[in-house]
Amino acid sequence: MMLFFFGKIIYGYYLSFKGEMVMRLKRSLEEAVYVLLILAKKEGDNPVKSYRISKQLGVSDSYLKKILRKLVLGGVVNSTSSKGGGFKLAKPIENIFMIDVYYAIEGKNSCVQLRNLAGQVFSSYDESKKVEDNMFGLFNESEQSFLNKLADYPLVKLMQ
Template sequence: MKYSKATNYALHTMLHLVASTAENPVGVQQLAEIQQVSQTYLSKILTKLVKAGMIESASGAGGGYKLIRRKEDISFLDVIHAIEGTASLFHCGLEHNSEECLIQGVMVEAEQTMEQVLRERKLISLVDKVQVVRK
């Protein structure tokens, strides 16, 4: 299984915001430069994080993005769901009832285990291991 590049950028962006001690919003230009990605592409990702209620945007000269959820509450799974959605990774495409699909049962169990780990793991647990540009 593979997550999209957007999820990669979203996780790194959120980690930066969680680790940041700046009280002012962080601009999209700075966030894009840190990850060496275009501002346009990152802006689309940031819009999804705003819609998910994790960050807010402020326009104007001192504008940018800042957290609106408590740092301690943001899990890896929250960010992944904001970008990828909540649909199951596997869907049995055969013509029998999905409850009867033995393979579907195993895949759902594995996905639930993985999601539990990602739900329990908070981004803040990495803050002391990452260097953040503090402005």
């Protein structure tokens, strides 16, 4: 699991801010990054079989195929199905950014989803609207900052 906390990516199972989880990313995001690094490091032009990658990462082949499918749909990986088939990067590792992996695995929907509870706390509509707008603005701005950071981070930089 990867957690985002005010501009930093932190690995671990728990991270709280006043007792609340801030942002939670799918475990498969980290695994997807390593899949791409494995594909980038391979020698030759032959595709890599999923079972070889799953063995190296220590995950089940069926689970890994779900990740690979998302990477293919996200345009980051190409797959060929034949006796000599397998998986290859869709473009050079230098042209793949963390945002590409994030969108492939997490999707492009915003993680900011408020329940609009201010109306249950404040009797004035104007006051509750102001609080909700401020909260949404803060979370939306934080998410945008996170996405911008990922968009500026080429995957190859992880290996430097």
